Amino acid sequence: MLTAVLAVAVLALLPAATGSTGCSDSALATGGCGVANDGTTLTITGTQERPGTSTDDSTSDRGDADPPADPSRRTPSDLCSPLGSRVGNCATAPVLPTVGVVPSITISDLEQFAPQAITTAAEPGDIGIAGMQTNFIAVAAEQTRTGTILGVPITVRFTPVAYDYRYGDGSTATLDAAGQTWAMLDQAQFTPTPTSHTYRNRGTFLADVDVRYTAEVDLGSGWFPIDGQLTTDGPAREIHILEARTALVAHTCLEHPAAAGC
Template identity: 30%
Template sequence: MRTIWQRPEGGVRYECGAPGAGQWSCTVPKNSCEAAYVPPLHGQGEDGLLINQPSQRGTADPNKITQRGTRITLADGTRTDLGHRCITLGSPGTAAIPGAPPVVITVTREDFATLPVKPLEATAGPPGGWLPVNMVNVLHTNPAEQTLATTLLGTPVQIRAIPIEYHWDLGDGNTITTTKPGKPFPSEEVTSTYRYEGWYDITLTTTFAGQFSVDGGPWQDIDGTITITSDPVALYSASLTSRLTNPHKPTTPTNDKHTPEIPARTPENEGPTDPNATHRTI
């Protein structure tokens, strides 16, 4: 999608309606520059008799212009009228096109949501895809900003997506929301534990704030945020039990002394929901 603001053809005109029988009322668009100094008109009957006509409220500001916005969906060409707004000439994002009405390029939250922002890579648990029950499960991701480039109306525009919040769903009913991206082990900046044995899916949903820059100009904030969900990380929580051994009988060390046999995932060994699950904010 793209959003275009430009001078309305033919200037700003009155918008009229009929508030009551035999009456009419006309005003200029309320968000236009003209709304500050052009009074509304009220009339009744067919002869156009004006009543309750207010006095002039001010004079036009030559440094301000009224623009009308159009949002265009690039996929199918659908156009949505965004109405009018008043801007000061030379404001950030105003494209200077000689001989043409000023055009302001704006990236909205809706535009931001259509961009190919990549999900962050979620990392959970120690290497190997499993961890013991009640062992600390370290959660972290790489909070790198992403910059995307596009062209609108022949003008280069850059958009950057900035991770600002992380929501972890542990798959057992426990969830964590944090502004910290976490760090690899041995850090325990963002952690969790599992109380029961079984397979769990850990999902990270990242909230991104956005900014855009028109033709190398200053970065401007996009109003609103978007969320992107990462691919789930499968993790097996294993119950480890101690066993007695004969210290006088030679044995050959085996991996299962330290690493349990991780079963193939089936509906029967999905991890149960934690009845004491909570949501934590870190």
């Protein structure tokens, strides 16, 4: 900090100041302002900061060379981070990382996209024989639905993973197979299959199957799974179970249609 003292002798005797004297423009420019008047001498003092000068008034910096430039000093644009800067003069706008916004989705939110319920069928022709195998079939496959959730476009993919059978006689079974016909399995009628059931008594029974699905959703950035399973409740279907009686005959009904029991 450099302090300059200017003493001005006046030829005429000036009266002493009775109050504070205002600063001139030149005094304000120096960064300080002081005026003293003892009646014979008017003294004006001021201070001015110069780069590279010492703040110690006892040491003169006149003739000293400016300090070397700081090699680590950075330009305003260097002070801008990828997430912005408080400097206020970044050369470019802040660059924010792109993060996908995924709404919170639960399995219950996907009920509006649920696959159509499956109606089971039994062979042969929804008719069975008491004490023998009745083969059940439930045709379910992977399904994809589209729509919106909370205004966000979404694609939902359902995959069947389990089949809950109720046979109508009090028996139930949870299977991981959809079921196939005897012909597809290359098996004879009334033989056991992964989805067959044996009724012990004759009668009409209401059988149904509930299909359980896992779900995945795609919001435009790939598939991700949803916790839990969605179950569709299948409608009931009448299964008629007959009682079979055997008798020894000499000819079949094809050979003698009018024979007893034909």
